Amino acid sequence: MNRTSRRVFLRTAIAPRTAATADRNRHTLVVVFLRGGADTLNIVVPYGDDRYYALRPTIAIPPPTSSSSTATAIRLDDLYGLHPRMMPLVPAYREGRLAVVQAVGSDNPTGSHFEAQDQMEHGEAYDRLVGGGWLGRMLRARIGDDAGPLAAVAIGTAIPESLRGARSTCAITSIDEIRLGVEPGRSESFTNALASLYDSDRGSLGPRGRETVELLAKVERLRSQPYTPSSKASYADDAFAAGLREIARLVKADVGLTAACVDLGGWDTHFVQGAGSGLQADAIDQLARGLAAFDADLAEHRSTVTTVVMTEFGRRISENSSAGTDHGRGFAALLLGDRVRGGRVVGEWPGLDEDEMTLIGPAGLSVRIDYRSVLADVITGPMGMPTLASVFPDFEPQLVGLTAS
Numbered sequence: 001m002n003r004t005s006r007r008v009f010l011r012t013a014i015a016p017r018t019a020a021t022a023d024r025n026r027h028t029l030v031v032v033f034l035r036g037g038a039d040t041l042n043i044v045v046p047y048g049d050d051r052y053y054a055l056r057p058t059i060a061i062p063p064p065t066s067s068s069s070t071a072t073a074i075r076l077d078d079l080y081g082l083h084p085r086m087m088p089l090v091p092a093y094r095e096g097r098l099a100v101v102q103a104v105g106s107d108n109p110t111g112s113h114f115e116a117q118d119q120m121e122h123g124e125a126y127d128r129l130v131g132g133g134w135l136g137r138m139l140r141a142r143i144g145d146d147a148g149p150l151a152a153v154a155i156g157t158a159i160p161e162s163l164r165g166a167r168s169t170c171a172i173t174s175i176d177e178i179r180l181g182v183e184p185g186r187s188e189s190f191t192n193a194l195a196s197l198y199d200s201d202r203g204s205l206g207p208r209g210r211e212t213v214e215l216l217a218k219v220e221r222l223r224s225q226p227y228t229p230s231s232k233a234s235y236a237d238d239a240f241a242a243g244l245r246e247i248a249r250l251v252k253a254d255v256g257l258t259a260a261c262v263d264l265g266g267w268d269t270h271f272v273q274g275a276g277s278g279l280q281a282d283a284i285d286q287l288a289r290g291l292a293a294f295d296a297d298l299a300e301h302r303s304t305v306t307t308v309v310m311t312e313f314g315r316r317i318s319e320n321s322s323a324g325t326d327h328g329r330g331f332a333a334l335l336l337g338d339r340v341r342g343g344r345v346v347g348e349w350p351g352l353d354e355d356e357m358t359l360i361g362p363a364g365l366s367v368r369i370d371y372r373s374v375l376a377d378v379i380t381g382p383m384g385m386p387t388l389a390s391v392f393p394d395f396e397p398q399l400v401g402l403t404a405s
Contacts (some may be wrong), residue, residue: 026304027258027304027305027306027382027383027384028247028251028257028258028259028260028304028305028306029135029138029258029259029260029305029306029307029308029378029382029383030244030247030259030260030261030262030305030306030307030308031135031162031259031260031261031262031307031308031310032262032263032264032287032291032307032308032309032310033117033160033261033262033263033264033310033311033312034263034264034265034267034283034287034309034310034311035113035117035263035264035265035267035311035312036113036265036266036267036268036269036311036312037113037116037267037268037311037312037313037314037315037327037328037331038267038283038311038314038315038331039267039269039273039280039314039315039325039328040311040314040315040331040332041056041314041315041317041332041365042059042060042061042083042273042275042280042284043082043083043086043284043332044076044080044081044082044083044100044102044332044345045060045061045063045073045080045081045082045083046079046080046349046352047061047062047063047064047073047079047080047081048063048078048079048080049079049349049351049352051317051351051352051353052317052352055317055318055319055352056317056318056319057319058275058319058323059273059274059275059319059323059324059325060275061073061081061083061084061275061276062276063081064081070275070276070277071084071085071276071277072084072276074086074087074090076093076100076345077345079345079349080100080345083276083281083284084276085276085281085284085285085288086284086288087288088288088289088291088292089288089291089292089295089336091292092291092292092295092336092342093342093343094343095342095343096340096341096342096343097295097302097336097337097338097340097342097343098334098335098336098340098342098343099334099335099336099340099341099342099343099344099345099346099402100332100333100334100344100345100346101332101333101334101335101345101346101347101369101374101400101402102330102332102345102346102347102348102349102368102369103330103332103347103348103349103350103365103366103367103368103369104310104330104331104332104333104347104367104368104369104370104371104374105313105314105329105330105331105365105367105369105370105371106119106120106125106126106312106313106367106370106371107125107126107367107370108126108313109126111313111327113268113312113327116312116313117161117312118161120162120310120312120371121133121134121160121161121162122134122161122162122164123137123162123372123375123391123392125395128394130392130393131165132164132165133160133161133162133163133164133165133166134162134372134375134391134392135152135162135163135166135259135261136152136162136163136164136165136166136169137165137390137391138259138379138383138385138390138391139151139152139163139166139167139169139258139259140165140166140167140390141385141390141391142258142383142384142385143167143258144167145167147166147167147168147256147258148168148255148256149168149170150168150170150178150250150255150256150257151166151167151168151169151256151257151258151259152166152168152169152170152257152258152259152260153169153170153171153172153247153250153257153259153260153261154169154170154171154172154260154261154262155171155172155173155243155244155246155247155260155261155262155263156171156173156243156262156263157171157173158171159171160261160263162261163259163261166259172246173242173243173246174242174246175219175222175223175246175249175250176223178219178223219253219255221253222249222253227245227249229245229248229293229296229297230252230296230297230298230299230300231296231297231299232296233293233294233296233297234293235290235293235297236286236289236290236293238286238290240262240264240286240287240290241286241289241290241293243262244262244290244291244293244294245293245294245297247260247262247294248294248297248298251298251301251304251305252298252301264283264286264287264290266279266282266283266286267280267283267311269315269324269325270320270322270324270325270326271322271323271324272322272323272324273319273323273324273325274323287309291307291309291334291336294307295336302337302338303337303338303339305337306335306336306337306339306340306378306382306383306403307334307335307336307337308333308334308335308374308375308378309333309334309335309336310331310333310371310374311331313327313328313329313330313331313364314328314329314330314331314332314364314365315327315328315364316328316363316364317352317363317364317365327364328363328364328365329363329364329365329366329367330350330364330365330366330367330368331365332345333371333374335374335378335402335403337382337403339381339382339403339404339405340402340403340404341401341402341403341404346400346401346402347368347369347400348368350365350366350368351366352365369398369400370395370397370398372392372395372397373397373398373399373400374400374402375392376388376391376392376395376397376400377397377400377401377402377403378402378403379391380405381402381403381404381405382403382404382405384405
């Protein structure tokens, strides 16, 4: 944590606040963004639609009933199967903790990664500007001035646009970065000095100061001992899994984490995308193994964490001449957690006839569910907010029914 971040951390930690709401509706929302436009037609495979195989002669995933020598789709129902590399998440789906939402997207017609990501992170409609990020607005509305210094965390080196406007947020790659700028070996004495100071303060800073000392002590304990995941969870040796592991540590440490963001790139598969193996399969493997380890690690905390997986847009239905897929429209979103009504694929299947697309711009899977409706379900469900007005102004969500309050 750099010097500026330390000042922000301490200023946020000791700022006076009203009656504490840290324990009110305690829940953590984790947002996983698949940057690059993920081809979810090869993640949630519509094997029951024959046009899928006609339009993807070399990159389609063989159906569950296939005698193909390559890996086949994992059957979910008569229409859908999962990519074979999604196997680590099958138990969560079968047990009702994982849901798929089909044909999700925005009204952005540009096909631009930057513009589509920017729109979604701000929680906007196309050409309709809203100040700040949607997560930032949610945090301000939900906990306001009561936000602690670790209420919102981005895994990485930069704060994403979705968190812009939050009262307190930080970007880290590891909990080990959360430390005060004191000489090695003096952390405990410094913390004790703070504790003594705030114990003698009978004004408004006293209670908040003691909370700060407790938070620093929790972080110091985390840093001072090796982390052992729960339930024999096994995280892969990659940046995505490492980020999820850090989020799990923060959740279990009870530091007031309300929102966390982590990205997984590598989804812009214009060339040699592959099917059961190859470039996209490797990215799917990272996604599935990372989420499965995270889910196992949080076995005793699943009721307090909901994870949403989204991308800026899907891909074209037809494979291109380079054995890849170009920018498209709709995609399949994933939700994971104990308060998710999972074990099902939600949303109308729009079919695979690109000639019947009614939206302008890049062709692809038709968008039937606005991405904000998926987020709204989590915000008014597990996150416990009574209204969306401050998060998505002038937006009336569809009733999706993905989560329980």
